[in-house]
Amino acid sequence: MPFKFGVTFCTYSGIHTGIKEAIPALKYLSQFLEHFGFLVVDEIALLSKFSNWQEANIKGKCGDIRDMPDNRIIRNFYNDIKDWLIYFKEVLRWKSC
Numbered sequence: 001m002p003f004k005f006g007v008t009f010c011t012y013s014g015i016h017t018g019i020k021e022a023i024p025a026l027k028y029l030s031q032f033l034e035h036f037g038f039l040v041v042d043e044i045a046l047l048s049k050f051s052n053w054q055e056a057n058i059k060g061k062c063g064d065i066r067d068m069p070d071n072r073i074i075r076n077f078y079n080d081i082k083d084w085l086i087y088f089k090e091v092l093r094w095k096s097c
Contacts, residue, residue, distance in 0.1 A: 005088050006030075006038040007081060011048035011069075015060035019045055041084060046077060 008029040012022035022045035030040040049057045049065045057066045069077070 003088075003092055004036075004038040005084070005091075006033040006040045007042045007044065007084055008033065008040055009044040009046060009077070011046045013048060013050050013056060013060060013065060014062040015056045018061045019047075042080070044077060044080060046073060 008026050010022050010025045010029065012019065012025075014021050026043040026045060030043055033040050047062060047065060047068045049068050054066070058064050
């Protein structure tokens with residue numbers, strides 16, 4: 001397939017430095033995909049609670065994240081991915097003409 005696109009994502013809790021904790025993981029994943037010829041078009045970090053560390057869910061830099069990701073965040077994430085897939089489909093259809 002001549003056109004390879006990718007979207008990287010990761011979850012983070014950001015207890016110490018917030019979203020800055022997710023950025024290295026996103027960059028690493030993106031670089032990995034780009035080495036295999038993918039064009040990474042987006043990097044998405046999802047704020048998410050710890051499953052077994054309640055103190056961190058309440059007292060971290062991002063505040064109270066006990067309910068994260070909530071339905072709004074999940075819906076936005078789903079819509080972002082869906083929009084990219086629609087875009088890729090259109091680009092590939094246009095390129096195949």
